[in-house]
Every structure is written in structure tokens, then in C-alpha cells.
Amino acid sequence: MARRAPEAGFHYRMVYIEPALIQKILGGRPLPFIPDGLSADPRLRRAAQPLLKAVTDTFEPLEEEDALYDLAQTLAVVGGQRSRRQAFDYLAAERAREYIHACFMQDMTLDTLSQVSGRDRWSLSRDFRTLYGTSPWRYVMMRRLDFCRQRMRAGERLVDIAADAGFADQSHMTRQFISRFGLSPGRWLRAIRG
Incomplete structure (x- = not known):
């Protein structure tokens, strides 16, 4: 571009x-x-x-x-290709989803999720999107941001929350937060507190 x-x-x-x-x-x-x-x-x-x-x-x-x-x-x-209907593997996608819930604070790859689920990484990515309506990465990001919102409500410091949630730093968390919710973490917190 x-x-x-x-x-x-x-x-x-x-x-x-x-x-x-x-x-x-x-x-x-x-x-x-x-x-x-x-x-x-x-x-x-x-x-x-x-x-x-x-x-x-x-x-x-x-x-x-x-x-x-x-x-x-x-x-x-x-390119004009028609997608072939392929069977999805619910159990593999569910194993990956459960792993994400348990380990969302850690860096993860499709290879890791593939090993956990027993499905090749690209088929798993397709199945996950089909079954849960979002990609594995976006699902991980939402789990991290849900965690952040809970901790913010409890009054913890943003820098500590970002580190505990698995973000590289507070600015990374803030960019993702704004991208998903349209507000910075501080503005979101003020809004929910009225």
C-alpha cells in the first residue's frame, strides 16, 4: 500500500x-x-x-x-473461490476454548492450541470462528480485557493489571481497550462509577 x-x-x-x-x-x-x-x-x-x-x-x-x-x-x-463446506470438530474447538480460559494471560500460538486440541492449526482456527463467532486471538483478547475490567473495578493499578493480564505493557492494554470499547480504561472506569 x-x-x-x-x-x-x-x-x-x-x-x-x-x-x-x-x-x-x-x-x-x-x-x-x-x-x-x-x-x-x-x-x-x-x-x-x-x-x-x-x-x-x-x-x-x-x-x-x-x-x-x-x-x-x-x-x-x-479471487472467486467458493468455500468448500467442511465438517468442524466441536470437541477440538472446545478444548482450545477451555485452554484459553485457563491460560489467557500467557502468550499463545495456534501451534499451542493445536497441540491442546488435537486439530491442525488452520482447521482449528476455522472451526473456532465457525463455532464461537470470533477468532482465537480475538477470543483471547476479550478474556484479557474482561479480566482487566474486573480488576479495574476492584481499584487495582492499571500497570499491574496490564502485566497480570498478559499485555506487553500498559499502553498495549490501553490500545486494545480503546479498540474494543471505544474508551480508555480511565474514562471507562469513570463512566461506570458515574
């Missing part, structure tokens, strides 16, 4: 993703075909944003895998 900077010329960010990884995420389907290799489709731009942002920002492993999954699925849709 390129944007014109006033006097500095063009700036762009680029990420390289192995085509074999896209194919693996898509469950072995053929690689998506985008005519001329270019697309102005806004869905692709939205799907690529998190990966491009990760060039300069901190990215958790599960967050990166989530963004890769979203990009691969969007490429398939924009």
Missing part, C-alpha cells in the same frame, strides 16, 4: 508471505488468482492492514496467525 507523503515522495510497507502458507491455510485449495496481481478491493485492503501495521508495531504470535488466516480467506473470496 502506497501513500503520497507531502515532500518525501512515496512510502510503502511490504510483507512477504510464502504462497505455500496461504495454500496451507486454505486447506490445500489452489492459490487464489487475482488478475494482473493487483486489486483495489477494499476487503483485501482491510485484511492486509494488520499485517502491514505489524511491520512497525508489536504483534503477538496468535494475532499474526489470525491476520494471516483473515488475509488468506479474503484472497480466496476476492
